[in-house]
Amino acid sequence: MDIIQHLPEANAQARAFILEDLLGEVAFADLSSRANAVALMLLPFLRNDIETPYPLHLIQAGGQARGASYLAKLCLSGAFGRPMAYLAGTPDDLARITRLMDTSHHEIGYLWVKNDGHGQSEAIADALASWRAADLTGRQCAVRVMTHGSGVSPLNAAGRVPITLCPRPDDWFTRDPLRDLKDLRVLIAHAASVLVSQWIAANRPQGPDCPNFPQWSAIIGGILQANNIEGFQPPAPAITQDSAFSTQD
Numbered sequence: 001m002d003i004i005q006h007l008p009e010a011n012a013q014a015r016a017f018i019l020e021d022l023l024g025e026v027a028f029a030d031l032s033s034r035a036n037a038v039a040l041m042l043l044p045f046l047r048n049d050i051e052t053p054y055p056l057h058l059i060q061a062g063g064q065a066r067g068a069s070y071l072a073k074l075c076l077s078g079a080f081g082r083p084m085a086y087l088a089g090t091p092d093d094l095a096r097i098t099r100l101m102d103t104s105h106h107e108i109g110y111l112w113v114k115n116d117g118h119g120q121s122e123a124i125a126d127a128l129a130s131w132r133a134a135d136l137t138g139r140q141c142a143v144r145v146m147t148h149g150s151g152v153s154p155l156n157a158a159g160r161v162p163i164t165l166c167p168r169p170d171d172w173f174t175r176d177p178l179r180d181l182k183d184l185r186v187l188i189a190h191a192a193s194v195l196v197s198q199w200i201a202a203n204r205p206q207g208p209d210c211p212n213f214p215q216w217s218a219i220i221g222g223i224l225q226a227n228n229i230e231g232f233q234p235p236a237p238a239i240t241q242d243s244a245f246s247t248q249d
Helices: 007-022 031-049 068-080 091-103 121-129 181-201 214-226
Strands: 057-061 110-115 143-148 161-165
Touching (some): 007 031, 031 143, 057 068, 068 161, 068 181
Parallel strands (some): 057 143
8 A cells, every 4th residue: 555645544544553452551640651652662663864863762560550651661671573572770780781882892772671670770760861862973872771679769851861760550551462473564654654654745854953853853853743742752851950040150
């Protein structure tokens, strides 16, 4: 089927597939969290088009919420087409992540840290968030995800893309699209191409301004806007010690 010729029909099907078939049973706290999950799902397909840094996605399951790891697998596995490995967020992993970022000589497609509330949580999140494209000597920056387990204090979302989940029962989903990753990747890639085609047909609207991640926000936010996926907001600027005192003379 020619996507452009049948774009309205294809667009309706792509939106329904992503928002209903894939994400319909995920208990997002708000529309912004759902839009940010779609942004994460699209990012691996658009890495070569975004030349400036893009942010860390932080999936938090507050209270007794469940599904953070499931959502990370869904967003990453569909794009990369293979089971996703992760680093456990233990204190030793901060040094391991730093070494990986400093010494890797190959492009890394993604980096997922699964955190359960260890003392180094904020430091690990900061290390992931600071891994910029410039640090990789011209290579594309990895898609970075940190999942934060239930029952632990939430992490600061400033400078990161927050995806917050609400509590659901243990048997909260009735189907598992991750069972066949090969087919899932084909379906997600097709849906992503339709959303991008809709954005192009709408003359490439730009997403909201975001000084720290300009191309990421312009392209990803524009695609979501063109496809009427509401709630996308770029991350709030991180508050540093310098900025905290910048207004005091």
